[in-house]
Amino acid sequence: MSKLSLNSNHIPVLDSIRGLAAISVCIYHFVVGPINFVKDENVLNVFSYGKYGVQLFFVISGFIIPWSLHNKKYEIRNFFKFLFKRLARLEPPYLFSVLLVLLLFLMRHYFLNENDIRVFTLNQVLLHIGYLIPFFEDYHWINEVYWTLAIEFQFYIFIGIAYLAFNSKSKVLHFLSFLSFLFLHFFGGQQFLLYWLPVFLLGNLLFQVKKGIITNREYYFYTLACLVFISFFIGIPVLVSCLIATISIMYFENFNSFVGSWLGKVSYSIYLTHTIVGSAIINILSHHVTTSLGVFSVVAIGVICTILFSYFTYLLVEKKSQKFSMKISY
Secondary structure, three states: OOOOOOOOOOOHHHHHHHHHHHHHHHHHHHHHOOOOOOOOHHHHHHHHHHHHHHHHHHHHHHHHHHHHHHHOOOOHHHHHHHHHHHHHHHHHHHHHHHHHHHHHHHHHHHHOOOOOOOOOOHHHHHOOOOOOHHHOOOOOOOOOOHHHHHHHHHHHHHHHHHHHHHHOOOHHHHHHHHHHHHHHHHHOOOOOHHHHHHHHHHHHHHHHHHOOOOOHHHHHHHHHHHHHHHHHHOOHHHHHHHHHHHHHHHHOOOOOOHHHHHHHHOHHHHHHHOOOHHHHHHHHHHHHOOOHHHHHHHHHHHHHHHHHHHHHHHHHHHHHHHHHHHOOOO
16 A cells, blocks of 8 residues: 555545546436437446446545545534535535526527426425435436435535544444444435445545554454445445445555546536536437447547536636635634
8 A cells, every 4th residue: 555645635546536437427327318329238238337436426525525624633613614615615516507407408498399398496496505305305306416416415514523433543432433324324215325324434444544543454344344234235336336446545546647637627517517418419419320330429429528518617617616615724
């Protein structure tokens, strides 16, 4: 295991993992999402695994959020400032994407005469502020990828409160906390953090071992227990996704590539906008192709357009929110 600067918040390999996660989810939606676009069941089955890129993001958050809190000497009295800092970083691009979704559906309604489109109520849109949709059965997300943002937000609240338990050097507290947080899985559905806590815990264990809070032996014991738990109660595909992220952060943390770094930089914008921009383009072009080469070309065009638009979104919105968030200190 190579060494990281203990006070650095930039771990090079995370950029590549973020880029991989965003692109895999993006291609999943482009290939599997459109009805009757790809008809080969084998192709659909292969690309359906792209949706598990989401769990790569969960492991990363489980690692980098407590890592950053540790470097900033976080205390529980900083809880609300920590939440404000996270919201300042993530909320502007998210709200920008919400506006894009609404604009897209209005354009489809008025210019394409699509009267069968979903009707979004004011209450439904307002519930997106604060990621409250999962708490109301009668409402749904206007963009299907937002469910993961709700879970991430729940994790910020959770880690802000439970951080001291993770940062403690008490072995007894670590063991009891690990068991408690692991079995909270059974008290939440897939739309809530508790279900996915074992995945976030894998990242948190990486934070603890790299900061010297737990020993290598403790780390491997807890991680093995967590992986077994995930394989039984969440599924093998999620387990594989978790292993990719865990092994990469544990042993290849200094891996760096230009493409991976660049994609990682715009990965949040890719994730937010790909079902808006790329999917719209594919829905239009998919009606004009009948060959495998045509399908591949349409997906490639969708990915390229998504990346270009995401870079524009990054420069216009996300980069500014990043800079503002960095000015907030504890």
